[in-house]
Amino acid sequence: MTPTSAATPDHVGTPRSARSAGTTDADGLRLSVDRSFEDTLERLSELVAIPGIAWPSFDPAPLDASAAAVAELLRAAGLEDVQVLRSQKDDGTPGGPAVVARRQAAEGKPTILLYAHHDVQPPGDPALWESEPFTAVERNGRLYGRGAADDKAGIMAHVAAYTAAAEVLGSKFGLGVTFFFEGEEEAGSPTFRTFLEAHRQLLSADVIVVADSSNWKVGIPALTTSLRGLVDGTIEVQVLEHAVHSGMFGGPVLDAPTLLSRLIATLHDAEGNVAIEGLVAYDNVGVDLTEAEYRADSSMLDGVQLAGTGSIAARLWTKPALSIIGFDAPAVDVASNTLLPRARAKFSLRLAPGQVPAAAMEAVRRHVEANAPFGAKVVFTPGESGNSFLADTSSTAAKLAMWALGEAWGVPAVEMGIGGSIPFIADLMEVYPDVQILVTGVEDPDSRAHSANESLHIGDFKNAILAEALLLAQLSADGLG
Known part of the structure; x- marks a missing residue:
């Protein structure tokens, strides 16, 4: 993936509206976005104030209120066909409320589906926030608050872009x-596939824009062209039938946490590369982060060495990354002098694009x-899995x-990967195999999604709205031909 100039698209010939002045009114779209931007920020702030969390342990009432507020935004934007829909989880309980609105295409025109999500992560420790998590606050050109970036800004980018395109194009839209x-x-999109199957025709489209990613950095836009896949599971080591006194029996047998630690240590080589045979990895990305940028973005402590080999971008996007994200052992404050008979850890393995999750799970x-180690009994329990994503960058939509x-930004856009995973994109590709998928976003490396002090860069947010308005206008004028 190489940086790509965005000055003129060169797919199957240059789009007609990029070649003939006046077909796409870029100035008009920019004025429309500017004129309504303060209102857009106000609507976003109102959404941030609603703590809609889809986790089962949280009160569902705010999530319902969030869906209702989003539905009202769409009606205010002129959409008449607005619905709040649900599917059931495997256990029979209702899934989170999805908001769907539809404007029919004119004869011979394509349809674009604009995706985002209105639920948010829990706020976490309030002491870590510099302002109230569910009160939107502007500081130094950024809007702070839970969901301000992930992903209520994605909702407002879609709504504001649509509003601008509809206003400027009028009957030509x-x-x-x-x-x-x-x-x-x-909450892991537990009913996503069921929802797609139930509403296949309603959600059918020629292009899908998933606004849940990031830009390269503040001031430089990006199209996300690859996402890593994911598998996880647990590894348990058993050495004794029951716990025994560490003084009476310690020495000839090693306790389970020690042996599990030795097993975990085999998962990486001496340089920090994942050492599991059979995993896909490659190092041919065309853009890269510097070590200084990575250290700053990740809050890495001074003196801690980077792990792995190859470019930093490849280590983040196109190579596997394995982490131990949970470890069952007694807390230090309540530990006794006992040889523990068993210990368990949970692993999370990010997969390079092109890796089959089932093959990766079997490799682990x-x-x-x-x-x-030492002949200990190992019990491996597979967990969740999700496919990677590799965009067709030669598509008209891309x-x-x-x-x-x-x-919109006034500088060339780049194609970039993301180290994380969006497993539901694989569902979209399976249900709609001919669709062209675009993964965009409003975040930047300092947005801190899921963390305390989540924030949105306000200037880049405006640019993201304009970029999508231009895309909508261009597709309306020329379609995908």
Whole structure:
């Protein structure tokens, strides 16, 4: 993936509206976005104030209120066909409320689906926030608050871009537009596939824009063209039938936490690369982070060495990354002098694009069973899995998006990967195999999504709205031909 100039898209010939002045009224769209931007920020602040969390342990009432507020935004934008819909989870309980609105395409025009999610992460420790998590506060050109970036800004970018395009193009705006604002993404989208199957026709589109990613950095826009996949699970080591006194029996047998630690140590080589055979990895990304940028963005402590080999971008986007995210052992304050009979850890393995999750899960199983220390019994339990994503950057939609991003920001856009995963994109690709998918976003490396002091860069937010308005106008004028 190489940096790509966004000055003029070069797919299957340059789009007609990029070649003939006046077809796309970029100045008019910019004026429309500017004129309504303060109102857009106010609406976003109102959404931030609603603590809609889809986790089962939280009160569902704010999540319902969030869906209702989003539905009202769409009605205010002129959409008449607005619905709040749900599917059931496997246990029969209702999933999060999704908001769907649809504007029919004119004859011969394509339809675009605009996705974002209105649910948010819990705020975490309030002491870590510099302002109230659910009160939007502007500081130094950024808007702070839970959901300000992830992903209520995605909702407002879609709504504001649509409003600008509809206002400027008027009767010439023939593009079909469907809004799909999920209400359970931060809880793992448990009913997403069921929802797609139940509403396949309602959500059918030629292009899908998933506004839940990031830009390269403040001032430089990006189209996300790759996402890593994911598998997770647990590894348990058993050495005794029951706990015994560490003084009476310690020495000839090593306790389970020690042996589990030795097993975990085999998962990486001496340089920090994942040492599991059979995993896909490659190092041909065209843009890169400097070590200083990575250290600053990740809050890495001075003196801690970077792990792995190859470019930093490849280590983040196109190579596997394995983390131990949970460890069952007694807390230090309540520990006794006992040899523990068993210990368990949870792993999370990010997969390079192109890796089959089932093959990666089996590779982890083979590795841990082959490396059981001192003959300890190893119990491997597979967990969740999700596919990676690799965009078709030669598609008409991708070329148009790169052009629109560059026009809005005034600098060339880049194609970038993301180290995280959005597993539901695989569901979109399976249910709609012919759709062109664009992954965009309003975040930047300092947005701190999921963390305390989450924030949105206000200037880049405005640019993101304009870029999407340009994309909508361009697709309305020329379609995908």
